[in-house]
Amino acid sequence: MTTATDAPPLAPAPEQPPAKPRKPRGRFTPYWLLLPGLLWLVVFFALPMLYQASTSVQTGSLETGYKVTWHFQTYLDALGEYWPQFLRSVLYAGIATVLCLLLGYPLAYLIAFKAGRWRNLILILVIAPFFTSFLIRTLAWKTILADGGWVVSTLDTLRLLDVTSWLGLTEGDRVLATPLAVVCGLTYNFLPFMILPLYTSLERIDGRLHEAAGDLYARPFTAFRKVTFPLSLPGVVSGTLLTFIPASGDYVNAQLLGSTSEKMVGNVIQSQFLTVLDYPTAAALSFILMAAILLMVTFYIRRAGTEDLV
Amino acid sequence: MTDTTRGDVRLSGISKKYGSFQAVHPLDLTIPEGSFFALLGASGCGKTTTLRMIAGLEDPTTGTVRLGDQDVTALPPYKRPVNTVFQSYALFPHLDITENIAFGLRRRGIKSVKKQVDDMLELVQLGDHARKKPHQLSGGQQQRVAVARALINHPKVLLLDEPLGALDLKLRRQMQLELKRIQTEVGITFVHVTHDQEEAMTMADQVAVMNAGRVEQLGSPAELYENPQTTFVANFLGTSNLITAEVADSSGDSLVVKAGDAKLSLPAARTSAETRTGGKVLLGIRPEKISLVHADEAGTIAAGRNRITGRIAQSSFIGVSTQYVIDTPVCDAFEVYVQNIERDGRLTPGTEVVLHWNPEHSFGLDAAQDIDAGTEEEVTA
Numbered sequence: 001m002t003t004a005t006d007a008p009p010l011a012p013a014p015e016q017p018p019a020k021p022r023k024p025r026g027r028f029t030p031y032w033l034l035l036p037g038l039l040w041l042v043v044f045f046a047l048p049m050l051y052q053a054s055t056s057v058q059t060g061s062l063e064t065g066y067k068v069t070w071h072f073q074t075y076l077d078a079l080g081e082y083w084p085q086f087l088r089s090v091l092y093a094g095i096a097t098v099l100c101l102l103l104g105y106p107l108a109y110l111i112a113f114k115a116g117r118w119r120n121l122i123l124i125l126v127i128a129p130f131f132t133s134f135l136i137r138t139l140a141w142k143t144i145l146a147d148g149g150w151v152v153s154t155l156d157t158l159r160l161l162d163v164t165s166w167l168g169l170t171e172g173d174r175v176l177a178t179p180l181a182v183v184c185g186l187t188y189n190f191l192p193f194m195i196l197p198l199y200t201s202l203e204r205i206d207g208r209l210h211e212a213a214g215d216l217y218a219r220p221f222t223a224f225r226k227v228t229f230p231l232s233l234p235g236v237v238s239g240t241l242l243t244f245i246p247a248s249g250d251y252v253n254a255q256l257l258g259s260t261s262e263k264m265v266g267n268v269i270q271s272q273f274l275t276v277l278d279y280p281t282a283a284a285l286s287f288i289l290m291a292a293i294l295l296m297v298t299f300y301i302r303r304a305g306t307e308d309l310v
Numbered sequence: 311m312t313d314t315t316r317g318d319v320r321l322s323g324i325s326k327k328y329g330s331f332q333a334v335h336p337l338d339l340t341i342p343e344g345s346f347f348a349l350l351g352a353s354g355c356g357k358t359t360t361l362r363m364i365a366g367l368e369d370p371t372t373g374t375v376r377l378g379d380q381d382v383t384a385l386p387p388y389k390r391p392v393n394t395v396f397q398s399y400a401l402f403p404h405l406d407i408t409e410n411i412a413f414g415l416r417r418r419g420i421k422s423v424k425k426q427v428d429d430m431l432e433l434v435q436l437g438d439h440a441r442k443k444p445h446q447l448s449g450g451q452q453q454r455v456a457v458a459r460a461l462i463n464h465p466k467v468l469l470l471d472e473p474l475g476a477l478d479l480k481l482r483r484q485m486q487l488e489l490k491r492i493q494t495e496v497g498i499t500f501v502h503v504t505h506d507q508e509e510a511m512t513m514a515d516q517v518a519v520m521n522a523g524r525v526e527q528l529g530s531p532a533e534l535y536e537n538p539q540t541t542f543v544a545n546f547l548g549t550s551n552l553i554t555a556e557v558a559d560s561s562g563d564s565l566v567v568k569a570g571d572a573k574l575s576l577p578a579a580r581t582s583a584e585t586r587t588g589g590k591v592l593l594g595i596r597p598e599k600i601s602l603v604h605a606d607e608a609g610t611i612a613a614g615r616n617r618i619t620g621r622i623a624q625s626s627f628i629g630v631s632t633q634y635v636i637d638t639p640v641c642d643a644f645e646v647y648v649q650n651i652e653r654d655g656r657l658t659p660g661t662e663v664v665l666h667w668n669p670e671h672s673f674g675l676d677a678a679q680d681i682d683a684g685t686e687e688e689v690t691a
Binding site: 217222230 | 365366367386387388389392393394396397398400401402403404413414417418459460463
C-alpha cells in the first residue's frame with residue numbers, strides 16, 4: 001500500500017477516462033424508502049419520548065397545571081418508594097424467561113429437526129393463541145387456576161403446593177393471587193416469542209454439521225453441546241430478549257392473576273398514570289424501567305458475545 | 311492409535327432400501343488397505359449411500375461392514391475408526407480453523423492438541439490461517455481444512471464424499487494432485503465418491519463403477535478404460551463406439567464377427583459376453599484407437615486390420631486432435647479422434663473415408679444390454 005502511494009508518478013496522471021456520469025435518478029430512493037418509517041418513529045416514538053421526558057421533570061398539580069422545573073428529585077423518590085416492584089418485575093420476568101427457554105428449546109428443537117411433516121401444524125399451534133386477545137387468554141388462566149378447580153386440587157393432592165408454598169411461590173391451597181400464578185401467566189403469554197426465534201435459528205443449522213460431529217467422535221449429546229447449541233445462540237439471545245423485555249414491563253398478568261403483593265412496576269406506572277394521575281412520577285418510573293432494561297440487555301448481549309457468531 | 315487393525319474395508323452383501331426404493335443392491339466389495347479407491351457413478355447410483363454405510367451415517371438394510379478384522383456394522387459413527395470429508399465440507403462455522411481440526415482429538419479427551427494441529431496445518435499448507443473462521447477462507451482452503459480435520463484422527467479409512475464438487479475446474483485439478491500427494495504421504499486407505507470419471511481415473515488405484523445401485527465393474531482405471539465389460543462402463547468412462555455384430559466364427563483366440571458387409575475381428579479374451587456362432591455381440595472401439603484415411607488410399611492399409619468405410623459427417627478441430635463424426639453403414643455416429651500430426655487437408659465433411667484399427671484394441675460386450683447406457687443423454691434423461 002505504502003509503495004503505491006509513495007511511488008513518484010511515472011507519467012502525468014492519465015486523463016480521466018470518459019466515465020459516463022451515472023444518472024442521478026435513484027440516488028434519493030433509499031431516503032424516500034426510509035421516509036414512512038422515519039415519520040412513524042418521530043410521531044409515535046421520538047415525540048412521545050420527549051414529552052414523557054419533559055413530564056418527568058415537571059412539578060405542579062392537576063389544578064394549577066404542570067411546569068418544567070427540572071425536578072430530578074422525582075426519580076429518586078420514585079425509586080425509593082417503588083424499588084420492591086422494580087425488583088419483583090425483574091425477578092418475575094427473569095423466572096418466566098428461564099421457564100420459557102426450558103419449555104421452548106425442546107419444542108423448537110423438535111419442530112426444527114424431528115417433526116417432519118408435522119412441522120407446519122405444530123408451528124401453527126404455537127402461533128394459534130395470537131388469534132385471541134391477550135386479555136382473554138389471561139382471563140382464561142383465572143378460570144384454569146381458580147380455587148378448588150381441578151388444576152389446583154390436583155396440585156394439592158400431589159403435594160406440589162406444599163413445595164411451591166415452601167418456595168414462597170404460593171400460599172395455602174391457593175394458586176390464584178400468588179407469585180406462581182403471575183409467573184405462569186407471563187410464561188404462557190410470552191412462550192411463542194421464545195419458540196419462534198429459537199426455531200428460526202435451529203432450522204438454519206445444516207444437519208450435516210451434526211453428522212460431521214458424530215463422525216468426529218462426538219456422542220449425540222456432545223454434538224448438541226458443542227455444535228448445535230452454540231449455533232443456536234443467536235436464537236437463544238433474541239428469544240430471551242423478546243420474552244424478558246415485554247415481560248418485565250407487563251402489568252396485565254400481575255393485575256389479573258396476582259394480588260396487591262404481586263404488583264409489578266407496570267402496575268405502578270399504570271395506576272400512577274390512570275388512577276393517581278401523578279404524571280411526573282409515572283413518567284419517571286417509565287424512564288427508570290427503560291434505562292434498567294437497556295442496561296441489563298447491553299450487559300447480557302456483551303456477555304453472550306453473539307457478535308462473534310455466524 | 312496403537313492397535314494393529316488393518317485398514318481394509320470389506321462390505322459383504324450390503325444393501326440399502328428406502329421404503330420401496332432399492333438405493334443399493336446387495337454388493338460385495340473389498341477395498342485393500344492403503345489404496346486410493348474411487349466409487350464412480352452418476353448421481354443417484356448409490357455411491358454416496360454406500361459411503362455413508364461405511365461411515366455409519368446410514369444403517370444398511372442387509373449385510374455387514376468390516377474394517378480389517380472388526381465388524382463395525384452395529385457401531386454408531388462416533389465409535390468407528392473412520393472419518394469423512396463431507397460434500398461442501400460441513401466445517402463448524404462457530405469454531406476457528408484450529409478448533410475445527412482439533413475437534414476429533416478433543417472429543418477423545420486429548421488435551422495437548424497444538425503439536426498435532428500444527429503438523430496438520432502444515433500438511434495441508436494452511437499454517438497462516440489457524441485462527442480464522444471457516445467463512446474467511448476460500449473454497450479450496452476450506453476443502454483442505456476438511457481433509458485435515460478428518461486426517462488428524464489417523465482414521466483407518468478416510469471417506470471423501472464428492473470433496474471437489476464445489477470447486478472450479480482449475481482448483482479441482484490442483485486439489486486432485488494435492489489429495490493424491492496427501493494420500494501417498496499418510497498411507498491411509500482413501501475411499502472417494504465422485505461422479506467425475508476423469509477425477510476417478512487420475513486419482514484412484516482402483517475404481518468401482520456404480521450404476522442403479524449395483525457395481526458394474528471394478529478395476530484399475532486403465533483396465534476399466536481399455537476393457538470395459540458393460541455398455542454402461544464403456545460409455546460412462548470416456549467415449550466408445552459400439553457396433554452390433556453377428557458372430558461368424560468363435561472357435562479361435564480371435565472372434566470373427568460380421569457387421570453389415572464388414573468382417574471384423576476381436577480378441578476372445580477381451581469379450582465379456584457369451585459367444586456362439588450366429589449370436590449377437592457388441593464390438594467396442596475407443597475413438598482414439600482408430601486411424602482414418604481417404605478412400606483413395608484404402609490400399610495403403612496393412613492387412614489384418616479391422617476396417618469400415620464411411621463418410622465424414624462432422625469434423626471439429628480442438629487443437630491437439632481433430633474429432634470426426636463418421637456416418638458408416640454399421641453405426642451412424644462413429645467417433646474418431648485423430649492426433650494433429652500430419653493433417654490430411656482432404657478430410658472434410660462429405661469425404662468418403664476408411665476407418666481402420668488394430669483388432670487387439672477392440673472389446674466385446676453382451677448385446678442384450680442397452681447400447682446407450684451411461685451416455686450423457688441417457689444419464690441426464
